Structure formats: structure tokens, C-alpha cells
Amino acid sequence: MGRAFEYRKATKMKRWGHMARTFTKLGKQIAIAVKAGGPEPENNPTLRALIANCKRENMPKDNVDRAIKNAMGKDQSDYKDVTYEGYGPHGIAVFVETLTDNTTRTVADVRSIFNKFSGNLGTQGSLSFLFDHKCVFTFKKKDGIDMDELILDLIDYGVEDEYDEDEEAGEVTIYGSPTSFSDIQKHLEADGFEVTGAEFTRIPNDLKAVTPEERATIEKMVDKLEEFEDVQTVYTNMTPEEDTEA
Numbered sequence: 001m002g003r004a005f006e007y008r009k010a011t012k013m014k015r016w017g018h019m020a021r022t023f024t025k026l027g028k029q030i031a032i033a034v035k036a037g038g039p040e041p042e043n044n045p046t047l048r049a050l051i052a053n054c055k056r057e058n059m060p061k062d063n064v065d066r067a068i069k070n071a072m073g074k075d076q077s078d079y080k081d082v083t084y085e086g087y088g089p090h091g092i093a094v095f096v097e098t099l100t101d102n103t104t105r106t107v108a109d110v111r112s113i114f115n116k117f118s119g120n121l122g123t124q125g126s127l128s129f130l131f132d133h134k135c136v137f138t139f140k141k142k143d144g145i146d147m148d149e150l151i152l153d154l155i156d157y158g159v160e161d162e163y164d165e166d167e168e169a170g171e172v173t174i175y176g177s178p179t180s181f182s183d184i185q186k187h188l189e190a191d192g193f194e195v196t197g198a199e200f201t202r203i204p205n206d207l208k209a210v211t212p213e214e215r216a217t218i219e220k221m222v223d224k225l226e227e228f229e230d231v232q233t234v235y236t237n238m239t240p241e242e243d244t245e246a
Contacts, residue, residue, distance in 0.1 A: 023059050025232050026050065027067040028099045032079055034071035045185050049198035056138075056197045084110045085128070086121040088221050090214045093130050093237040094119065095202055100230040109228045117221040130237055131202035134160075135181040138173045138197035139188055141165070147172070157183045171196060204237035215241065 030050055037044035041051055047068075054064050082103055084096040094114075100106040114121040141147075151161055151174070158180025164173045176184050178200055188195055210218065215238065222234045 019058075021226070021229075022057050023063055024229060025099075026054055026057065026059055027063070027070075028079055028232075030054075030064070030067040031071035032099070034068055035078070039068050039072055045182060045189075048189075049185060049195065052195050053197055053199060082106060083124060084121060085124065085126050086114050086119055087127075088114070088119040088236070089117050089217050090210055092208060092210065092214075092218050093127050093204070094221070094225075095127060095131055095235040096225055096231060097202075097233045097235075098228075098230045099232055102230075106228070106230045109230065110225065113221060113224045116224070117217065119221070130204060130206060131235060132205050133178050133200065133202055134175045135178050135184065136173060136175055136197070136199050136201050137184055137188060137195060138171050140194040140196060141170050141172045142193070154184065154187065157187045159184055201233075202235045204235065206237060207239045208237050209239045 030047065033044060033046040033050055037046055039047075041048045051064060079099040079101050080103065082098050082100055084098065084107065086094055088094045096110055098106050098110070111121050113119075147163065147165075151159065151163060154174065154176075155161060157176070159174050159176040162175070165171070166173070174184075181198070181200070185195065185198060218236060218238055222236065225231050225234050
């Protein structure tokens with residue numbers, strides 16, 4: 001799991017690099033959460049988790065309130081989760097997650113980037129075997145808590161038996177099955193833990209080394225994909241740069 005944590009850590013700032021783009025993505029996620037579970041955070045666990053993410057990303061409260069209000073409007077478009085998978089330059093697997101209200105537009109945009117970088121866009125699900133889909137929770141560690149006992153307890157709720165600690169921030173990050181998201185969240189909240197982040201992620205299970213020149217090309221492709229408003233997150237199985245330097 002240490003490798004998974006380092007991969008996530010190395011790519012996190014890359015994925016959420018620009019503040020305005022981050023807020024737009026979070027706003028779309030809020031819209032989906034509100035439409036599915038209502039506008040009241042106390043009655044909507046998914047919305048509560050998203051608000052924690054907004055705080056973590058320093059999204060102003062006014063922006064959050066506006067996103068919730070807009071999601072309740074009659075003219076608000078419905079967004080769909082759509083993934084696109086394929087191979088980019090140098091045989092690197094590329095997995096693109098989107099939230100879109102126009103799949104025709106989105107697939108055209110994504111395909112244009114794959115074509116521009118001599119990649120091949122495959123069928124949905126064709127590369128899912130290369131990435132482990134997980135839910136990730138980060139929460140404040142309580143003083144005096146026995147982490148081994150906590151993890152043993154959480155295993156019953158779908159959490160994996162390894163975790164990561166950020167001693168400087170006083171936070172713990174745990175990983176679990178995506179289908180266990182709600183159960184894990186409820187248990188953490190019931191036990192009084194302050195959840196500071198909750199998300200879904202995809203961690204490559206077979207990292208591929210690249211040269212600096214190849215990395216530059218792949219990162220340029222990822223940057224171009226992330227410029228599209230519909231694109232939420234782009235994952236690759238390229239070895240993180242810090243691993244290469246080590």
C-alpha cells in the first residue's frame with residue numbers, strides 16, 4: 001500500500017493543479033450528490049464527504065453554497081459518469097474519468113487528444129484490469145488511539161488492512177472497496193472521527209517506467225485532456241517521477 005500511497009501523493013497535485021478547474025469539478029460532483037440525496041448535508045452522506053473535500057481544497061463556502069443552490073434549479077443539466085480508456089504514447093495506459101451532460105461532445109474531445117498524441121482510444125472497460133478502483137478516506141487521528149485495533153474494526157466495513165499516516169498533518173489515510181464507501185463513512189462519523197477527505201481513485205497495479213523525454217510527452221497529453229471541462233481525473237500507469245528519481 002505504500003506504493004499506492006506514493007502514487008496517489010505524486011499525482012494528487014497534478015490532478016488538482018489549477019484552482020478554478022478544481023472548483024468546477026467539485027461543483028459538478030456536488031450537483032450529482034444533491035440531485036441524488038438532497039441539499040441538506042446532514043441527510044446526505046455523499047454531500048458531506050464532498051464538502052470535506054471542498055474544505056481540503058480551500059474552496060470558499062460561498063462557492064459551495066452556490067453549487068448546492070444551482071443543483072436544485074430546474075434548468076440544471078444532469079451529469080453522467082463516463083470513462084474513456086486507451087493507450088497513449090509509448091504504450092502507457094490512460095484512464096479518463098468524466099462528468100458530462102453531452103457524451104457526443106466529450107468523446108469527440110477525448111478522442112481528438114488520443115489521436116493527436118498517436119494514441120488509441122479503446123472500448124469502455126478494456127483497461128479496467130490495469131487499475132484498482134478504491135475509495136479513500138482521510139481523517140484526523142485521535143490522541144491515544146490504537147491504529148491496529150482501529151484497522152481491525154474497520155476491516156469489517158470493507159477497509160483494507162494497510163493504511164498511511166501523515167504525522168505532520170496528524171491524519172490517517174485508509175483504502176477500501178468502492179462499494180463500501182457509505183459503510184466506511186458512517187462508521188468513521190459514528191466513532192467521532194473528523195473526515196477531511198473522501199474520494200474514489202484508481203491505482204495502477206503494473207507501473208511502467210519511462211524516459212524523461214517520454215514522460216514529458218505523456219504529461220503533455222494528460223495536461224491537454226485535463227483542459228476539457230468535462231474531464232474530472234486522468235490516470236496513467238506511468239511510474240511517478242519521484243520513484244524514478246529514487
